[in-house]
Amino acid sequence: MRQSYKIAIVFLIVMGFFPLFSNSSWLAVGTTFLIYSVVAFSQDIILGRAGAFQMGHALFFGLGAYATAILNVHFGVPIIYTFIPAILIPLIMAIVLAGPIIHLKGDYLLVATIGFNIIFIQVIQNDVFGLTGGPNGIFGIDVVRIFGVEFMSQTAIYYMSFILLTLTLLIMRNLDASKYGRAMFYINKDDIAAQSMGINVRYYKLYAFALGSAIAGAAGSMFAIQYSAVSPEAFNVVQSIMFFTIVLVGGSASLPGVLIGTFVMFVLPEIFREFATARYLVFGLAMILTMILRPRGIWPVKFGNIPNYLKKDTK
Amino acid sequence: MDIFLQQLINGLTVGSLYALVALGYTMVYGVMKLINFAHGDLVALSAFAGLTIYVEIFGEGKNSLFVVLSVFVITALIIAFVGVLLERLAYRPLRTAPRLSAVVSALGASLVIQNSIMLIWGPNMKIFPSNLFPSTIWTLHGVVFTFTQVMIMGISALLMVGLYIFINKTKMGTAIRATAIDQDAAKLMGINVNRVIMTIFIIGSALGAVAGLFIGINYRGITFDMGWMYGLNAFVAAIMGGIGNIPGAMLGGILLGLFNAMISGYISSEWAETFTFVLLVVILIFRPTGILGETIAEKV
Amino acid sequence: MSDYLLEIKDVSKFFHGLVAIDDLSMKVKKGQIYGIIGPNGAGKTTLFNCITGLYTPEKGEIIWEGKKINGIAPYKIAELGILRTFQTIRLFSEMSVAENIMSGRHIKSNQKWYNGIIHTPSMKKDEKKNWLKVGELMDFFELSKYATTPAGDLSYGLQRRIEMARALAAEPKLLILDEPAAGLNENETIKLAQTIRKVRDQGVTILMIEHDMDMVMSLCEYITVINFGAKISEGEPSFVQDDPVVIEAYIGSDEDE
Ligand SMILES: Nc1ncnc2c1ncn2[C@@H]1O[C@H](COP(=O)(O)OP(=O)(O)OP(=O)(O)O)[C@@H](O)[C@H]1O
Numbered sequence: 059m060r061q062s063y064k065i066a067i068v069f070l071i072v073m074g075f076f077p078l079f080s081n082s083s084w085l086a087v088g089t090t091f092l093i094y095s096v097v098a099f100s101q102d103i104i105l106g107r108a109g110a111f112q113m114g115h116a117l118f119f120g121l122g123a124y125a126t127a128i129l130n131v132h133f134g135v136p137i138i139y140t141f142i143p144a145i146l147i148p149l150i151m152a153i154v155l156a157g158p159i160i161h162l163k164g165d166y167l168l169v170a171t172i173g174f175n176i177i178f179i180q181v182i183q184n185d186v187f188g189l190t191g192g193p194n195g196i197f198g199i200d201v202v203r204i205f206g207v208e209f210m211s212q213t214a215i216y217y218m219s220f221i222l223l224t225l226t227l228l229i230m231r232n233l234d235a236s237k238y239g240r241a242m243f244y245i246n247k248d249d250i251a252a253q254s255m256g257i258n259v260r261y262y263k264l265y266a267f268a269l270g271s272a273i274a275g276a277a278g279s280m281f282a283i284q285y286s287a288v289s290p291e292a293f294n295v296v297q298s299i300m301f302f303t304i305v306l307v308g309g310s311a312s313l314p315g316v317l318i319g320t321f322v323m324f325v326l327p328e329i330f331r332e333f334a335t336a337r338y339l340v341f342g343l344a345m346i347l348t349m350i351l352r353p354r355g356i357w358p359v360k361f362g363n364i365p366n367y368l369k370k371d372t373k
Numbered sequence: 374m375d376i377f378l379q380q381l382i383n384g385l386t387v388g389s390l391y392a393l394v395a396l397g398y399t400m401v402y403g404v405m406k407l408i409n410f411a412h413g414d415l416v417a418l419s420a421f422a423g424l425t426i427y428v429e430i431f432g433e434g435k436n437s438l439f440v441v442l443s444v445f446v447i448t449a450l451i452i453a454f455v456g457v458l459l460e461r462l463a464y465r466p467l468r469t470a471p472r473l474s475a476v477v478s479a480l481g482a483s484l485v486i487q488n489s490i491m492l493i494w495g496p497n498m499k500i501f502p503s504n505l506f507p508s509t510i511w512t513l514h515g516v517v518f519t520f521t522q523v524m525i526m527g528i529s530a531l532l533m534v535g536l537y538i539f540i541n542k543t544k545m546g547t548a549i550r551a552t553a554i555d556q557d558a559a560k561l562m563g564i565n566v567n568r569v570i571m572t573i574f575i576i577g578s579a580l581g582a583v584a585g586l587f588i589g590i591n592y593r594g595i596t597f598d599m600g601w602m603y604g605l606n607a608f609v610a611a612i613m614g615g616i617g618n619i620p621g622a623m624l625g626g627i628l629l630g631l632f633n634a635m636i637s638g639y640i641s642s643e644w645a646e647t648f649t650f651v652l653l654v655v656i657l658i659f660r661p662t663g664i665l666g667e668t669i670a671e672k673v
Numbered sequence: 674m675s676d677y678l679l680e681i682k683d684v685s686k687f688f689h690g691l692v693a694i695d696d697l698s699m700k701v702k703k704g705q706i707y708g709i710i711g712p713n714g715a716g717k718t719t720l721f722n723c724i725t726g727l728y729t730p731e732k733g734e735i736i737w738e739g740k741k742i743n744g745i746a747p748y749k750i751a752e753l754g755i756l757r758t759f760q761t762i763r764l765f766s767e768m769s770v771a772e773n774i775m776s777g778r779h780i781k782s783n784q785k786w787y788n789g790i791i792h793t794p795s796m797k798k799d800e801k802k803n804w805l806k807v808g809e810l811m812d813f814f815e816l817s818k819y820a821t822t823p824a825g826d827l828s829y830g831l832q833r834r835i836e837m838a839r840a841l842a843a844e845p846k847l848l849i850l851d852e853p854a855a856g857l858n859e860n861e862t863i864k865l866a867q868t869i870r871k872v873r874d875q876g877v878t879i880l881m882i883e884h885d886m887d888m889v890m891s892l893c894e895y896i897t898v899i900n901f902g903a904k905i906s907e908g909e910p911s912f913v914q915d916d917p918v919v920i921e922a923y924i925g926s927d928e929d930e
C-alpha cells in the first residue's frame with residue numbers, strides 16, 4: 059500500500075496541471091471526475107473496507123447537494139456555510155437510517171439501502187416540503203465567496219474539487235493506518251473472528267457509514283456548486299449502482315483501484331459519447347469481462363501496510 | 374367495500390406476476406447465493422420477443438388456442454435459452470470468485486440485455502396487440518375483472534403448484550434442494566451441480582417469460598427498461614418472503630401485489646414505492662431473513 | 674470472589690431440539706492448564722462458543738471472575754480478557770501476518786473516533802506501541818520473516834501459530850485453544866506444548882480442547898471429559914486416563930487417538 063500512496067501523489071500532480079492543458083468542456087468533465095472520485099472513495103469506505111453492501115450511496119451524495127442548494131437558494135445562506143450542514147446532515151441520516159438495519163446480512167442490507175435511495179428520490183420528486191423543486195430540482199445556486207472574492211470560474215471550481223479530493227485521499231491514508239480502518243477490514247474479512255478479538259461490529263460498520271456519508275455529502279455540496287443546480291436524477295439508484303460498481307471494478311479498498319474505477323466508469327463513457335446508444339451495451343459487456351478476468355478488480359488492494367521497523371527479517 | 378374488492382383483484386393479478394418473477398430470483402439465489410440482476414430484463418425481453426413472434430409469425434388478430442399456446446411456448450423456450458446462455462457466459466466463470474464480482478457481472482448483464490432490447494426494438498414504447506386474449510369483461514357487484522386477469526391468476530397458480538410438486542417430489546427437485554443447502558456436499562453425493570444450475574435457470578427464465586407475456590397482454594405498453602421496475606418489485610417480494618425460499622417468493626409476491634394495490638386504492642400511487650420499501654424495512658427489522666427465511670446460527 | 678476464574682454451571686445448549694451441551698458444569702482455576710476431551714461431536718466446540726458469547730446457552734450460568742457473562746456480546750467477552758483460537762482456522766487470510774496479529778491489539782489501543790481521520794501525536798505513540806507488541810509476538814512465535822505475507826498463503830502449522838499470537842496480542846487472562854495441535858506434525862506439536870507452558874508461566878490461564886492424548890495428558894493439570902454434551906468424567910490426567918467410563922466412551926466411538 060506504500061506504493062499506492064506514491065501513485066496517488068503522482069495522480070494528484072497530474073490532475074493539478076490538468077487545467078493548463080484542457081478546454082472548458084474537458085475541464086467540466088475533469089471536475090466531475092474529481093467529485094465522483096470523492097464519492098467513490100466514500101463508497102469504498104462502506105463497501106470496500108467495512109464490507110457493508112451499500113447500494114444506495116447516491117442518497118447521501120444527494121443529501122449534501124440538496125442541503126447546499128436549499129440553504130443557499132431558499133434561505134440565502136452563503137455557500138461556504140452550507141458546507142457544514144452538507145456534511146452533518148448525511149452523517150446524521152446515515153446513522154439514523156443504517157442504525158436499525160446494520161445487522162442485516164449482505165444482500166438484505168443491499169436491498170434495504172436501495173430502498174432508502176428510492177424513498178429519497180420520491181420525497182424530493184414529490185416536493186414534500188415545498189423545498190426541493192420536484193422533478194426539476196433547484197436552480198440558481200450562488201457561487202462561492204470568501205472575503206468578498208468570488209470563486210466562480212470553471213478553473214476555480216476545478217481546484218476546489220481538487221482540494222476536496224486531496225483531503226479525501228489524506229483521510230483514506232489516515233484511516234488505513236489507524237485502529238478504525240483496520241477494524242473495518244477485520245469485520246469485512248471475517249466478522250466472527252473480528253468479534254472474538256473484541257471488535258464491536260455494529261459500531262465500526264456504523265462508523266464507516268457515517269464517515270462515508272459525510273464525505274459523500276461534501277462531494278454533493280461541491281457537485282451543486284459545479285452545476286449551480288441540483289435535480290433528482292443525479293442521485294437516483296442508477297447512480298448508486300454506478301458508485302457500487304466503480305469500487306468493485308477498480309478494486310475494493312485500493313486507492314489506485316478506486317481512481318481507475320471512476321475513470322473507467324465515468325470518464326470513458328464521456329469519451330465515447332458519439333457512440334451514444336451502443337456504448338452501454340459495450341459497457342455492460344466490459345463489466346462482465348472485467349470481473350471474469352480480474353475478479354478482485356483491475357487494481358486489487360495489497361495488504362501488508364506495516365511499519366518498516368517490523369520488516370527487518372523479511373525477504 | 375367495492376374499492377377493496379376491486380383492489381383485491383388487481384392486487385392478486387400484480388401479485389401473481391411478482392410471484393412468478395420472484396421465483397426466478399429466489400431459485401437462483403437459493404443455489405448460487407447470487408442476485409441475478411438481469412432477471413428483470415429477461416422478463417422485458419420476453420414481452421418484446423413474444424410481441425414479434427405473435428405479429429411476425431402468426432399474424433396479428435389470430436387468437437386460436439394453438440396460436441396463443443405457441444406464442445407462450447416459443448417465447449418461454451427462447452427466454453430459457455437466453456437464461457442458460459447468461460449463466461454460462463456471465464456467472465459460471467465467476468463461481469469461485471468473490472461474491473460481489475458476480476453481482477457486478479449480473480449488473481453488466483442487465484445493461485447488455487436492456488440495451489440489446491433498445492437496439493433491436495427501439496427506445497420507444499411498443500404496444501402489445503389487444504387481441505391475443507379475448508377482451509371479455511365481467512362485472513360482479515360493481516367489481517370489474519377481465520379474462521386476462523383471470524388467466525394471469527389461474528395460470529400463475531397452476532405454474533406455482535407445478536413448481537412446488539417438481540421441487541418436492543422429483544429427483545431433480547431433490548437435487549436442487551440439496552444443492553441449495555450445501556453445494557459441496559451435493560457434489561460429493563454425486564449430484565451434477567452444473568445440471569442443477571442449468572435447470573433452475575431454465576425454469577426461472579421460463580416463469581419470467583410467462584410473466585413478461587402477461588405484462589404485455591395486460592398492460593399493453595412495453596418499454597425496454599421496464600424490466601428494472603418489475604424486477605425490483607419481484608426481487609423485493611423475494612426478499613420479503615425470505616430469499617432462497619420458494620414458498621416465500623410466492624407469498625412475498627402476492628403480499629406485495631396486494632399491499633401495492635391497497636396503497637394505490639386508498640392512499641396514492643405516487644408513493645407506492647416508498648410504501649413498498651417501508652414495508653420491506655419493517656419486515657426486515659423484525660425478521661432479518663424475511664418472513665419464511667430461516668436464521669441459521671453459523672457453525673463456528 | 675471465588676478461587677475460580679471461570680465457572681460453568683449447569684449449562685445446556687440446544688440446536689433445533691438437539692442437545693449439544695447437556696447440563697454441564699466445570700470450574701477453571703487461575704493459572705491452570707485445563708483440558709477438555711471427548712469424541713467427535715461431543716459438544717466441546719459448542720461449549721467454547723457459549724463461553725465466548727458466539728452462542729447463548731438456553732440454560733445455566735457462565736461465571737467469569739464472579740460475574741455472570743452469558744448472553745453478553747462476543748466483543749465484550751474479549752474485552753473481559755477471554756480470547757480464543759478456532760478449530761477451523763479463522764484468520765483474515767488476505768491480510769498480512771502482522772496485520773492479523775495487530776487485530777489482537779484492538780482492545781488495548783486507546784485511539785479515539787477522530788483518529789480514523791486525523792492522526793495526533795498520542796495516537797501515533799499508541800500505534801507504535803501496538804506495532805512493537807506485534808513485533809515481539811512475531812519474534813516469540815518465530816513469524817517475523819512472514820510479517821508482510823498474507824496469512825492465507827502460509828502452512829497450516831504457521832496459521833495455527835498466527836491465531837495463537839493474535840489471541841495473545843490482546844493480553845488475555847484466559848486463552849481458549851480449540852484443537853491447537855490438529856494438523857501439526859510431531860515436532861510442531863512438541864514445540865506447541867512448550868509454547869503453551871511458557872504462555873501459562875507468564876500468567877495466562879489456558880483452557881484447551883485437544884484430541885492428541887499424549888499432549889493432553891502431559892500438559893494439562895486438570896481434564897474434563899465430555900460425551901454427548903454431558904460430562905462423563907473429570908480429574909487429573911492420571912485419573913481420567915484410567916477411568917473406565919472414559920475408555921468406554923472412546924472405544925464406543927471408534928476414536929483412534
Ligand atoms: N450452529 C450449529 N447448528 C446446528 N448444530 C450445531 C451447530 N454447532 C454445532 N452443532 C452440533 O452440535 C454438536 C456438537 O458439535 P461440536 O462442534 O461442539 O462438537 P465437538 O465436540 O467440538 O466435535 P469435534 O471434536 O469434531 O470438533 C454436533 O452434533 C454439531 O453438529
Ligand SMILES: [Mg+2]
Pocket residue numbers: 717718719760
Ligand atoms: Mg470441535
